[in-house]
Amino acid sequence: MSIAVLDINDANLQLWHGDKHVQSPGYALLVGTEYRFGAAARAAARLRPRDVSTRYWGQLNTQPLQPALGPARHSADLVHAHLLDLHKAAGEPAEVLLAVPGNLEREQLSLLLGIIEQCPFSAVGLVNRSVALAQPEAGNGRLFHLEFQLHQALLSEFEDNGGERRLLSSQPLPGCGMLPLQERLVEIIANHFIRHTRFDPRRKAGTEQDLYDALPSALIALRQRGEASLSIAGYSTRIQAAALLEAGQRLFSRVKELTRGSTPRLLADPLAGLLPGAESELPGLHILEPDRLPRVTSEQQPHIVHRDQPLSLVTTLPCAEASPEPPAPEPTPVNLNAAPSPTVAPAEGPSHLLQGFSARPLQAAGTLLAEGCELYYENAQWQLRGTGATVNGLPYHPGRPLHCGDTLAVAGQLVGVLIEVVDP
Numbered sequence: 001m002s003i004a005v006l007d008i009n010d011a012n013l014q015l016w017h018g019d020k021h022v023q024s025p026g027y028a029l030l031v032g033t034e035y036r037f038g039a040a041a042r043a044a045a046r047l048r049p050r051d052v053s054t055r056y057w058g059q060l061n062t063q064p065l066q067p068a069l070g071p072a073r074h075s076a077d078l079v080h081a082h083l084l085d086l087h088k089a090a091g092e093p094a095e096v097l098l099a100v101p102g103n104l105e106r107e108q109l110s111l112l113l114g115i116i117e118q119c120p121f122s123a124v125g126l127v128n129r130s131v132a133l134a135q136p137e138a139g140n141g142r143l144f145h146l147e148f149q150l151h152q153a154l155l156s157e158f159e160d161n162g163g164e165r166r167l168l169s170s171q172p173l174p175g176c177g178m179l180p181l182q183e184r185l186v187e188i189i190a191n192h193f194i195r196h197t198r199f200d201p202r203r204k205a206g207t208e209q210d211l212y213d214a215l216p217s218a219l220i221a222l223r224q225r226g227e228a229s230l231s232i233a234g235y236s237t238r239i240q241a242a243a244l245l246e247a248g249q250r251l252f253s254r255v256k257e258l259t260r261g262s263t264p265r266l267l268a269d270p271l272a273g274l275l276p277g278a279e280s281e282l283p284g285l286h287i288l289e290p291d292r293l294p295r296v297t298s299e300q301q302p303h304i305v306h307r308d309q310p311l312s313l314v315t316t317l318p319c320a321e322a323s324p325e326p327p328a329p330e331p332t333p334v335n336l337n338a339a340p341s342p343t344v345a346p347a348e349g350p351s352h353l354l355q356g357f358s359a360r361p362l363q364a365a366g367t368l369l370a371e372g373c374e375l376y377y378e379n380a381q382w383q384l385r386g387t388g389a390t391v392n393g394l395p396y397h398p399g400r401p402l403h404c405g406d407t408l409a410v411a412g413q414l415v416g417v418l419i420e421v422v423d424p
Helices: 075-089 106-117 130-131 178-197 205-225 240-257 270-274 291-301
Strands: 004-007 012-019 020-026 028-031 034-037 064-069 072-074 095-100 124-126 143-148 153-160 164-174 228-231 237-242 265-268 285-287 316-318 354-356 358-363 367-370 373-378 381-386 389-391 407-411 413-419
Touching: 004 291, 012 075, 012 291, 020 075, 020 164, 020 413, 028 075, 034 075, 064 075, 072 075, 075 106, 095 106, 095 130, 095 291, 106 124, 124 130, 124 205, 130 164, 130 291, 130 316, 143 270, 153 240, 164 240, 178 205, 178 228, 178 240, 205 228, 205 237, 205 270, 205 354, 205 373, 205 413, 237 240, 237 285, 265 270, 270 285, 291 316, 367 381, 367 407, 367 413
Parallel strands: 004 095, 064 072, 095 124, 143 265, 265 285
Antiparallel strands: 004 012, 012 020, 028 034, 143 153, 153 164, 164 316, 228 237, 354 358, 354 413, 367 373, 373 381, 389 407, 407 413
């Protein structure tokens, strides 16, 4: 029986089970009396802000929700519903190993385990996610892990002793999470639009949402080429990576302050690779591979999994022997120099589907998204066929053209964001 691995990071909860990999950011959207989670909820965050919650994982408790959000009494109810949604999408694994962040307090951890007792799966392992992600990592000097959550970042430090690596401390960095960083980036880009086109994409909820949806592909382009083009509501502008450096200055300053001394080794989740200036401002930064957590927890199962006794949080693991590994992939591992294939996307418009931190080339004849639903090219435009698809959180109507920045979901589960990868 394979054990599923659940990474509890509200910026992007992930569940690996066999060949299934489900990603679902910690957003909850109230639709009538029911909830949608993950990318479908995120796509409505600017359109329906009063119906969206993003704090229920970070503020896990049984206090009444303020403000109220539908039938859920408290954040624990939303966490329970989100767990059920993830479990179903991953093929309903019977056993799950939990990787939790270092800022989860003891009472919250107990509450989480209590919630899972009411779920149709068993928790058989509990490990600090930063300790797991620090394996294997050889070398001397201080070792840190930088984690991006929705509303804050978290900097964890480790200590090696007697062949073991243990968690030394976890320091929250308020105001440095994914959402504050995203808001600063959007503000800079919006001001760029105003200066160059006199158009402010933030004036209307629809165009503001379009700007947020376009941000991931723009950050990938900035990392690859140092500049990116953005088009919102018929207005276009180009922006340089240097113009966005100020967005991360608060984070960079706090990390430098906390790691002052000898040059540290700073491990970071893949999101850090998309923040302009991260690699130049943070010496010793190493972007982790997207599949590192399931691989390490599989190797360390004897030290994490305990079926015959109450779970306790693992914060110390044997130092794994580092083996030669290929360099960590770029956020979009696409061969831009490869000769174009006659079956891939046309030259203009979307060319790839961004899934997590990989870009999947689109096939004009048909790109399968989920069983019974695919993306295809016809009449000089990209379209969807099948059932259960939503675009930017709204039901898809056959014949509607798709564009770069559109967020696609099937049956409420994110399948990716349409982007264009352009030769430099």
